[in-house]
Amino acid sequence: MGSRLTGYLFCALAMIGVGSTVVASKLIAHGLPPFAATALRFAIAFPLFLLAMKLTGETWPRVSRREAWLLVLQSGSGSVGYTVLLLSGMRLTSATDAGVIAGTLPAVAALVAIVALRERPGALTLGAVALATAGVIVCTAHSGEASAHGAAGAPAPMLLGDAFVLLAVVCEALFILLNKRLKTPVSPLQMSTAMSGIGLALSLVPALLERPWTLHYDGLAVAGVVYYALVPTVGGFLLWFAGAARIAGAQASALTAFVPVSAAAFAAAVLHEAIGVAQWWAIACVLGAVLLIACDGARSTPRKAKPTQAARVRIG
Template sequence: MASRWMGYLFCTLAMIGVGSTVVVSKMIAHGLPPFTATALRFAIAFPIFIMAMRLTGERWPRLEARERVLLAVQAASGSVGYTVLLLCGMRLTSATDAGVIAGAMPVVAALVAVAALRERPGPMTIAGVTLATMGVFVCTIGVPGTPGMAEVAGSLAPRGAVASLVGNLFVVAAVFCEGFFILLNKRLRTPVSPLQLSTLMSGGGLALSIVPAFLEPHSAGPVDLVALAGVAYYALVPTVAGFMLWFAGVQRIEGAQASALTALVPVSAAGLAAVVLHESIGAAQWWGMGCVLGAVALIARDGGRRVRISEAQRAV
């Protein structure tokens, strides 16, 4: 029981970190090319993971060829794909728009859990995913008499409708990449610790992004210190701390439960957008966040029910 609740806590903290990537990506996007920022992120994080492995005495896991391919796909989708696509999108859209779109992550992750992991989510998990989706819908469309998040964000800065649409599509693609990233490791047969998996994802992300980074056009102007600070934050908090928290948490709970906890991403993104970027949050957004928190409660309750049933079956 305690392990399950620790899993919820770890995954929750990790998803708050993912929400912060929406805001920090806005700070990075206009200062660094996407692959360059991605390569710098992992160039900072990877040595830290290597040092942690040496200090703890952990060794590289012996993986089958199929598992190596699976981890490569996971690194390509989440470590590189999510970061690059999100940075591309944040050049064209606002953090609040991106936060709303990121709210679709529970649905994407739940579909991955069912399709790739062949899990059967319980009724409360399904209700939680539905409630989280409703929260995103409320944030996007708004409630009668109040502006939706997209409308509020759109009033902050003039931008073309086509550019905004393209930016939003980049963010949608990023969410799909993250949906695969957060759950594919559950298909591994070989036991891999959270630290080992985090190191592999970081090293894979660096290997996959460094060549495109050298091929990108770079500005001859002065270095953007704000963008570099954003990359350092991205490397240390959502990457080093976030990877460890997520992989430690997802080992303790089922994929469907973990997927629904990703509903916390838009809450984190919207709150940080308001504090850091001074974007407004209206009544629709508060309603949406209430739906998200209710979804998390349903998922936690469903997880507890499943654990009790499993324990009762083992006792028999």
């Protein structure tokens, strides 16, 4: 029982950290270009993961050429793509809306599996996808109304921002899908280190094209990147994987419900964003979707299934 409670605590703390990334991304987005911020994030996190591997005695896994390309695609989608799109979206939308959309990850991942892998979902999964879709629609409708208060004939920037965040979630869902294609066992620490190292390599050239040395650096934005690298990336990954090893996959997935709630709380406390009725309804829809996914996972998972499968569900 103690180990299970520890697992709940670790996973909950990890998801609260994920919720805080939307606020950190809001601070970063207005002070640094997206690829430069992404490269800086991984430049900080990667050496720390290497140090952790050295201290634990872990070595690089031996993978085939096909799996090496899968790892590159995983990092390109789940590490670089997610971060760049999230930062791009945070220039235009609110942290509360972004947190709600990020919380749809389990349902979006299920939808991607249905479309890409031709999986046959159960009624609960279909209900979760429908609820998550409703939450996104409520968010975008709220964003459209907010944008309508701008200049006549102007584009709807918040809608575009929501679209960027949704694409970021799709990238993360692709990460989960690609991870299922790996045949060689890769430990959580090895995966985190590989994703950070490859992410740094993939984002470095685009970051140089942004000519970051010519920019006037915003101290708050740099602090946001450091926080993103240390707390949600290094600390969050380690907490999530350590917690997921102690509990079942469905239970770990259910704890992703902390993402939209913590994002809304951080947005209100740090950015002083007002949370409207529409956003509360959107949060309720997403929480309902997460609950249905968790219930479906609990029904379909054998009693002695390996709890470490839960490590496949993570954000950022």
